[in-house]
Amino acid sequence: MKLIESKFITNHYISMKIPFLDLGATYSELQDDLDAAYQRVMHSGWYILGKEVKAFESEFANYCQTKHCIGVGNGLDALCLILRALEIGFGDEVIVPANTYIASWLAISSTGATPVPVEPNEKIYNIDPTLIEAAITSRTKAIMAVHLYGQTADMEPINRIAKKYGLKVIEDAAQAHGAKYQGQKAGSLGDAAGFSFYPGKNLGAFGDGGAVTTNDDEIADKVRVLANYGSRIKYHNEIKGVNSRLDELQAAFLRVKLVKLDEWNQRRRAIAGIYLQELSGLSGLILPYILDLSEPVWHLFVIRHPDRQQFQESLKASGIGTLIHYPIPPHLSEAYVEMNNLAGKLPITEAIAQEVVSLPIGPHLSESDCQFVIRSIKHLYA
Secondary structure, three states, X not given: OOOOOOOOOOHHHHOOOEOOOOOHHHHHHHHHHHHHHHHHHHXXXXXXXXXXXXXXXXXXXXXXXXXXXXXXXXXHHHHHHXXXXXXXXOXXXXXXXXXXXXXXXXXXXXXXXXXXXXXXXXXXXXXOHHHOHHHOOOOEEEEEEEOHHHOOOOHHHHHHHXXXXXXXXXXXXXXXXXXXXXXXXXXXXXXXXXXXXXXXXOOOOOOOOEEEXXXXXXXXXXXXXXXXXXXXXOOEEOOOOOEOOOEHHHHHHHHHHHOOHHHHHHHHHHHHHHHHHHOOOOOOOEOOXXXXXXXXXXXXXXXXXXXXXXXXXXXXXXXXXXXXXXXXXXHHOHHHHHHHHHOOOOHHHHHHHHHEEEEOOOOOOOHHHHHHHHHHHHHOOO
């Protein structure tokens, strides 16, 4: 169906602006607690690997139902450190979703290993477990499962395949803080998981930050050493490590926000529920699908539309912000020019990239704004 212009919307609504995500509202809601956290850290005189990081690591490990959490510099570092702790490197292969943000691939490439892309299940956008075995070779060392848009990958068959072939399972949980699969939290569904605390995440810092969670004592120990210059004791460097440490101030902020995470995720679920109910049945519009075993946290609400550009432009004219997650699959990017020969061989991924568009969602999107988005979309079909 061809979209029509939004000419009749009133001046009141034309002047109304609904950003894709309102990050400032987070500070407004938690200002007193966040200011207190700032003062606490600043007056402590201790700004690297102090009490706040230690406390957050304990609290987030408990939240994720894991034994260990190691705070690191960002989500990409988290994945890189897991791969290094598993001694994955040159000559090795890691199975990874074809449909994902490029960071999942970059982590693998940073070790010298090769990302081996597997198509997604088109309904849930995550890696299709039925296609994984065909991609396994003698060089395969791990499967990286990405919990895209806040819904976990189908982990039971993935773990079963990994056990059959002696592979490690790494979760890219950057978009899945609090998501569950069969009642179990993201971050505890594989051998280790990497989280991002980029400001726009469900649990976001006020800058960069990340974490590794795991139930494996050896992985936790290796990640902690690798992230601190390869050192347990200052000036005693056991291995060639890096500097990737969660900032003390960001840890203090994350502790404040972690207390609100479940409530905020529930607000996201409520908004997603309204979208799913109200937008159902519109011609050409494909809505998200929820896996029976999964409890998503709706980091993003991603729909598909065959005329995405005009759809976005029409919503923009109504003052509604949208984004695309993601317009260019990794195998078609300039960064992976050596894999550009896969063009056309990953058709599901390429079709998704041409049609996906993310609608506003977040814990501070009001129901009235949500309803305005819905009315604006429905008007395009009037």
